[in-house]
Amino acid sequence: MKNVIPPVKGTRDFYPEQMAVRTWLYNTLRQVAESFGYQEWEAPILETLDLYAAKSGEELVKEQSYVFTDRGGDQITLRPELTPSLARLVAQKQGQLTFPLRWWSFGPFWRYERPQKGRTREFFQWNVDMLGADSPEADAENVAVLATFFERVGLTPEQVIILVSDRRLMDAQLDRFDVPKAMRPAVSSWIDRREKLAPEDWEAYGRELGLTNAQIANLKAMLGDKELWRQSPEQVRFYRAIEALGLSHFVQFDPSIVRGLLYYTGTVFEAWEVGGEIRRSILGGGRYDNLLADVGGDPLPAVGFAMGDVVITLILEKYGLLPTDLQVNPAPVLVTVFDEERQLASLRLAADLRRKGLNVVCYPEAAKLPKQFKYADRIGARVALVLGPDEAEKGQAAVKDLSSGEQVIVQQEAAAAAIRKILAGVPS
């Protein structure tokens, strides 16, 4: 490729084939969200940097956001996530909305990171949130939406699993072990890294953070305790609700789930591929009861999750669950142009067919018929029309079924009906 200005690093071009996949994903997400009564909404792509300061992770804001100063001198960012925008929208109209409200969204986001497998700088994200309900059953419904999505696309619990924990439960444990509040963010990321480090290194790292040997032993025991959720009334109710929703097979308690974002306050969850070959979480979410108050609204409980399009697409691809029969070309009909003399007649016929509700491509210039038929094949047309001298003088057109090769000559007014017959698969 010569002298083509390259795309921006970490962005993806969506050729029609890829766009068809993205649209399929979007349609699937919409069906699932709507089946739970969620309403679609959208926020601006540009937000002030202030919206994210102190509410999202520090690295997310300081290192990973696309920030620029606009012509008026304001600090603007390309949104790195949606939840703060959601909090803003709700806070602005808090008195006029009907709670609990259920909202979903699918749109583009940007994070300035080094691209690699499963991570791009521009990505699409599905957000599903419920605001105004603080019950564990609300949390369960939120998890149920994404478990239902997994079911809908054909993923099984052998392939993907939703891991759940609760920050309140973790905090109670850290209280018990006398871990100072100031150390907890560091301890959280230490817990998060357990799988990635060798056991000795992980313990040494814990001692560096200032944990005592007794605390490390206690925390290790806690992380291995698969029954720990029984000590949390919220977790007990959560799993009961998940069971009632018929989705227990997709959900599992895991005390090592902590989540990076600061605003989570209760239930937290992530989804992972079971085999672990794709070492990147598919999505993350949880309860964030303080965020509304933090952006200036009245306190309002909330729960939600976000799923990026990149990792889920990798997973679906790996398990052969991306649809292969997506319609890339919308027009099943091609009108050929016999010669320059008859080009306008072809245009008239094509226009007439469109008025009758058909999607029609007309070849844009006179060319040899073999070339035009070859083109019809390539674009996946199912019917080709020929308007040559023989047909034209009688006001007729040749209508050819490209899959069978059969051709009928009909009056031009009857062409639409003949085409419909072929498209409907009715033998002529």
Next chain:
RNA sequence: GUGGCUGUAGCUCAACGGCAGAGCGCCACACUGUGGAUGUGGAUGUUGUGGGUUCGAAACCCAUCAGCCACCCCA
């Protein structure tokens, strides 16, 4: 921000110090009113860029740019 790998035709890649190639795709013809198949022929390159070593560099060295992968972090 740190580290590793890779840049050759439109695409996938070969050539690994001695004439820059193959497959696929593309174009033409066989087939001047009908596509998919087949056959024959044809076009296509500053070997990412800049410098160096050498009689000779796509190959070796340095720099640079880009892509991929991993760390970090996260959707």
